[in-house]
Amino acid sequence: MSVKAILTPNGKTKHQAQVWYGGHFYGSRTFDLETLAKGWHDEQLKLAEEGTLVSPAARKKKKEEDQLAAIALGEKQAFLSMRLIELAEKLEQEQATWRVGKVSKTRIQEIKRAARYTEEFMPEVRLRDFSGPAGALLIKQLTTNFYGCRRTRCGKGRGTSARSAQPSKPLKDQTVRALLTGLSKLLKYADLNQPAGVNFQLPDMKRHEGFGWALPPAHDARTQQWSEGELADILFAAGPSGPIGLLLSVLDESGCRLGEVSKACGHQLTLILGTDNQVVGGELLLTDHKTKHKTQEERHVPLSAVAARLLHQRQQIHGNGSLFPEFNGSDDICKRFAELCTAAHIQDRLLKDLRRGFLNRNKGKVSALDLQKVFGDWSDLDDPNEDDDEGAAVDRVAMGHKRLRTTKGYIQPDVQLMIARFTTTSRYERVMERVRDLQASGKEMPGSKRTRRKQSRAVDAEINWRRASPQIVALAAALGTALSINSYK
Known part of the structure; x- marks a missing residue:
């Protein structure tokens, strides 16, 4: 009805x-x-x-x-109107909850740095401005701005603080490359996570020439290594028994990265003793290292007799805590290192060159696969010629692998053999002999009178270690037959 x-x-x-x-x-x-x-x-x-x-x-x-x-x-x-620094912070927060595919801390810092630099030069720019061909042209303009940027050591522009009294320098090619790479990663994240219906077009980052810009070329493979004379000069300037001097010596004798040694604690050190309780080697456990986010594994670094003894000296002073508490992070160490290089008149040398020298001294003594397993990826191992390690190349072919990095997963390094070889390739004694010659020559150390007195006492203290070194080398040669492993807790 x-x-x-x-x-x-x-x-x-x-x-x-x-x-x-x-x-x-x-x-x-x-x-x-x-x-x-x-x-x-x-x-x-x-x-x-x-x-x-x-x-x-x-x-x-x-x-x-x-x-x-x-x-x-x-x-x-709202998405298209986002500032790049807001997008970078969103990426940082979201990736912390990801189970796989996490972005490394270093890459996150590069991305945030690129966002800050972009906002500094173009404060009105928003995400929508980087869409499509117009975005590529904007990146070209940013590249010009990056090259024209000048920064001091503290990372700020001229006149922004008291520290900016230091002479400012234009950004290097590698810095510009890092900024543009960070920007491209951020834009790719925006493209993959844009809301439905948003028409954000990622600029064609693979065909830079088509839009009139390109990344600066990657640097040529660095080949610089520290000579014994250069190392002696900087140890003479630093004081070989001081914190920075010992740190440099450990880097040269262990092949570790700066952060791996400077952040190490006493409980990570395991010592190997000979029959008369002399330290003849050791092992450093790295629970947090540069490639941890990729491998998800701890690293056990074999230490020569010299490296183990130097770290043991720090352990006796600081116990199970930080072995180098005198430093306030890697930036502090790099600043002091730069000052020492200036005082010792050393140019074009980096701390990582110590690691390069260590690996090259030992690559003919120890299997390249063992070196890569312990010290991480090393580009020389993927050289198509592979002339430096014929045995590793044979292993790779026998396993049916294209790259040595794949074969590395099957390798169990001979730690005791590596300790013995690292001990025999040590140059610590030759370097210290040069330091003592500089001391005996009457050459003045850089720095104040008080600093020179402390450094002089540090050089004299090395004599005690030198007296015991022949016995240590002899004991190291007998590794595997008369060793006992003890952990100093």
Whole structure:
């Protein structure tokens, strides 16, 4: 029944018309007269049949869709209006919850640095401006700005602080490359995580020439290594028994990275003793190292007799805590190292060159696969010629692997053999002999009188170690037959 009579609370009779069509309710209305109710019903039913009348459910659904569309539009606009530093912080927060595919801390810092530099030069630029070909042209302009940027050692522009009194220098090619790489990583993240319906187009980062810009070329493979004379000069300037001097010696004798040694604690050190309790080697456990996010493994670094003895000296002073608490991070060490290089008149030498020298001194003495397993990836191991380690190349072919890095996963290094070989290739004694010659020559050490007195006493203290070194080398040669492993806790 399309119209029905209803009795109101005051006893009056009214007529209610309800419109139904196709199983859907289209509305109702109450009239005093039945004829009016029937007329309205017939009119609305005709509209429903023609499709011009919308049911309440359809109106409600459309209203909800309009609201969702407005919200989505706001999200799209908010996404495209993001500052790059906001996007970088979002990436940092999100990747902390990822189980796989995490971005390394170093890469995150590069991305945030690129975002800060971009905002500094172009404060009004937002994410939408980097979309498509226009974004590539913007990157070209940024490249020009990066090359024109000048920074001091503290990382700030000229005149921004008291420390900026240091002479500022233009950014190097590698710094510009790192900034552009960080920017490209950030834009790729934006492209992969843009909301549905957002038309953000990633600039074609693989075809830089098409948009008129390109990354600076990667640097040529660095080949610099510390000579014994240069190492003696800087140890003479630093004081070989001081914290920085011992740190440099350990880096040269262990092949470890700067952060791996400077952050090491006494409980990570295991010593190997000979039959007369002389330290003839050791092992350094690295629970947090540069490639940990890739390998998810700890590293056990074999230590020569020299490296183990030097670290043991620090362990006797600082116990199980930090072995080098005098330094406030790697930046502090690098600053002191730069000052020492200036004082010793040494140029074009880096701390990582000590690691390069160690690996090259030992690559002919120890299997390249063992070196890579212990010290991490080393580009020389993937040389197509592979002339430096014929045995490793044979192993790779026998295993059916294309690269030595794959074969590395099957290798179990001979730690005791590596300790013995590292001890025999040590140059510590020859370097210290040069330091003592510099001391005997009367050459003044850089620094104040107080500093020179402390450094002089540090050089004299090395004599005690030298007296015991022949016995240590002899004991190291007998590794594997008369050794006992003890951990100094």
